Amino acid sequence: MQIIARGNDVFDAIVVGSGCTGGWAAKKLTEAGMKVALLEAGSKVTPRDFTEHVEPYQLKYRGHSPRIAERRPIQSKVYACRESNYHWFVDDIENPYTTPDDKPFYWIRMRVLGGRSLSWGRQSYRMSDLDFKAASHDGYGEDWPICYADLRPYYEEVERYVGISGQAEGLPQLPDSVFLPPMEMTCGERVLRDAVKKKMGRTVTIGRVAVLTRPHNGRAACHYCGPCEQGCITYSYFASLFTTIKDALATGRLTLLTDAVVSHLVVDKATGKAAGVAYIERKTRAAREVRAKVVVLCASTLESTRILLNSAPGGLANSSGTLGHYLMDHIYRGGATGELAMLKAHPWYGPPRRPNGIYIPRFRNVDRAMTNGFIRGYGYQGWSRPEFAFDAPGFGAGFKRAVREKSRWVIGLGLWAECLARWENYVEIDPDRMDAWGIPVLRIHMNWSDNELRLYEDGRQQAAEMLEAAGAKNIQLYGDEPSVPGFCIHEVGTARMSADPKKGVVNGFCQAHDVKNLFITDGACWVSIACQNPTLTMMAITARASDYIIDRYRKREL
Amino acid sequence: MLKGALLGFGAWKKGVSQVQVKGRLAPGPGGHQPPRPLGWKPRLFDEHQARTVESLTDRIIPSSETPGAQEAGVAEYIDLILNDGPPGPRNRFLEGLGWLDGLALRNYRAPFVRCAANEQNALLRQIQDSPFFRQIKDLTVQGYYTSKAGIDELNRDGVPDTYACPHEKH
Structure with missing residues (x-):
């Protein structure tokens, strides 16, 4: 039995993940007056860690380091995982996942303050109702419970800020x-x-x-x-650590917890609501908890779903049975x-x-x-x-x-x-494998x-x-x-939105149908993937969900 | 261990045994003057291999108005990349060096590094379709064009793109 160190503070909200979506949630909630704890599994970086002006001959291996693949056989396949920044990407040996032999999946992850926003492709496209109402257009799958008009003001808000x-x-x-x-x-x-x-x-x-x-x-x-x-x-370029997270820190209401590897949510047995998150300190391996009245998962599509699957037998917020299903990538x-x-x-x-x-x-x-x-x-x-x-x-x-x-x-x-949302493309917890922090890992099934x-x-x-x-x-x-599959690093789905609690995990505001103070605003909530690069839409969805959280929190409805 | 791999390579041994007495193996064409110092400390190669790789890379990218691969230190880069990289390419490369010396000894009674320039070029033409040539050429191109000298060579008559199309049409 591990002794868990529990902080005394109860935050208004916890945001898990510091990438594009986590940064937006942290900015919006703190600027609205909420006290927020932002948890990031990786370490802090500063501009001193940036290497964009280094010439190849200034690097030991001129950009062809054979060392990268030694512990990062998956991550090293990505062009962005370079001799000078590969430590931002996860160590594949410490962070395993499994797949069936005939269904390879490349899961590209960065654990660093700013997440994948530090090295993303930056392509930014709005989606339209051809995408949000794709099922009505051609009869396949489900429409989103939101439409373009719902998201349009949030696209504008995000774009005006991001540039x-x-x-x-x-x-x-x-x-x-x-x-x-x-x-x-x-x-x-x-x-x-x-x-x-x-x-x-x-x-x-x-x-x-x-x-x-x-x-x-x-x-x-x-x-x-x-x-x-x-x-x-x-x-x-836009990265959360020098924009949204900087703004959130400037409010004085953000507590930044880096090297905090979240394992699962803590649930209040009496109310069924989320009470906080349990995490492992990456360097010391100490188990800790942090408590809050609202939890927002922005850990990235598959990490957020993994946290939910590890939070209760059969998965937390999974009365629909859809948690883990409808995984997509371009x-x-x-x-x-x-x-x-x-x-x-x-x-x-x-x-x-x-x-x-x-x-x-x-x-x-x-x-x-x-x-x-x-x-x-x-x-x-x-x-x-x-x-x-x-x-x-x-x-x-x-x-x-x-x-x-x-x-x-x-x-x-x-x-x-575009990749169709199919039930057969899904993730589950692999009962036989754990990562370096003792957290059960995903088994990913996709083709x-x-x-x-x-x-x-x-x-x-x-x-x-x-x-x-x-x-x-x-x-x-x-x-x-x-x-x-996975290699486009546009993975979305597995905790999808639906107005019908029987068909999805969250509603149109990213609020879990089963746990009303739990929100999943990253790519996990997507219903269909469209063919555009997804990050701009993820940020707009998060901004919209954040306004909803602020409103309902003020009204004490969460 | 790696030097042992080279000595164990058939072509090399055969070549040596055939020509070592009357060939140019021992003193070299330069007579008795001491060899030019290598100027860098190999991690993987022995001195003969290091000099062979210097010659090879300089045959592939010679000096012209700009420095060639030898002056750009490409052999040292290849030594580093192979030494710190996986064993497959490393061993294939070392075996290839031995194989090339075997060919050189058979054709010219001297290891590659002691062959005349025209002999070295003829040898490279002879092996142009071999996996070893592909490997040494790829490594040379990678090492040279990531060096300061190589980048200067690339940009000799290049034009930085202003991303403002100067053409009237389109």
Whole structure:
């Protein structure tokens, strides 16, 4: 029997997780006057830990460290897990999970103050009612209990604070944000944009990205150094630790508990309400508890669900039986590349490097339910830039010259496709495994359905057709095998919203149907995944849930 | 242990036994002058291997108006990466070095590092489709173009993208 050290403070609220969603919950609740404890499983970082300006030759292994994969065989697969920042990513040996042999899943996690917001891709797109009411559109699955109009003011609130650069396009399926000035397209990207619009009627727009193109809310405009995933001393991209968490700390009402690995919720047996959370101190392995009147889970989709599954036999707040089910991720890593021979390439190594690409909004099944046997759609992220010919054949002076002189303008489009919410894609507690802190781990069951694979194939073919329209040569499809589920790091679902307590874990305000002072506002609450990058919507959902919490807490209804 | 792996490699041993008496093995073409100091301390390679890798990398990326791979310290980088990396690539590389010396001894009665420049180039042309060539070329490209010298070479006639398209159309 472990002796559990219990703090005397009872907070108004506990927020578990310090990433994009946890940061928003902490900011909103503290600014409304609530005393909040924010728990983060990883350690503090400061701008001194940022390495975005380090040149490859200043690193021991020039960015190719063989050490990363030794303890991070999964995390090291991600481009953002680098020689200079890999300690932000979890140690896979200390943090195991299991899968059936025939269903690999890559679970990418960061345990550090700021969570995955420190190294995220920053692409930021609104969803529309084509997404929130997708079931009504094509008959598959469930609608969300909220609609675009519910979320729209919160998109605006989040965007005004975060700063999203982008170009308004007026598309109903991809509503415009409140934008900072857009970044510029390269020559090759303009060639594609103009040709695809003229010949196919499709829109190519600059990526909408949480990177500042002018000074905003006390943060500097981006100076295009490039590797955002290694940090940003000018705070030009959005990460929670130097924005929302900073604001929350400034209220004097935030207690920050880092290196606090939450194992489960503490439930008041008399009322059935959440009384607090139990956590293990990461470094000392001491078991501790912290108490509060409201608990908000923002630990990331699968960590939040894992905490709930570990909080009661069969899972806490699971009278619906849906907890753990309907796991989704985007299928990607496929598309097409080509060369734009009409442009003369003079590639350059180093800054300026625009931290953004181009985006092609969904065009499939916008006005109809089904195309070529698939429902839903996909969007593309793309790029065009001059590239060195490192793959030139041979050796010697001729090779050295060819690296520069055989350089060419390369263009590529990669698809991000919607994944259907299916009961069969689920997580459970593995009864046989625990992590380094003695917390039972997840067993993850996920694979792609035929619909995802059809979207993926169609997306590759359409990518090639659009490159052809742009006059590209040497067009090649890439990604014969799609991404392993999870690897897009857009995992959502497993504690979904529903107005019907029998069909979901939380209501439209992210409030657990069974435990009224418990909220799950991260990606776990998602009903369907759409095809857009999810973080902007996660932040808007959290901001909305936070307003609801503040209101109900004041009315003593939680 | 790793040096043992090299000595155990068949091509090397065979080559040595065939030519060691009348070949250029012992004193080298430079006569009796002491060898140029290596200038860095290998972790994995012995001195012969280190000099061989220096020659190889410099054949792949020679000096021109800008420094080549040897001056850019690429051999030292390869030594580090292989030493600290997994055993598979490390052992394949060391075996490949021995195999190449075996070829050199057979063709020119000297290990690679003591072959003349045109002989070294002929040897590399001969092995261009081999897994070993692919490995040493990849490592050389990686090491060179992440060095200060290599980045300067890349940017000799490059143009930083201003992301403001200068063309009138599009």
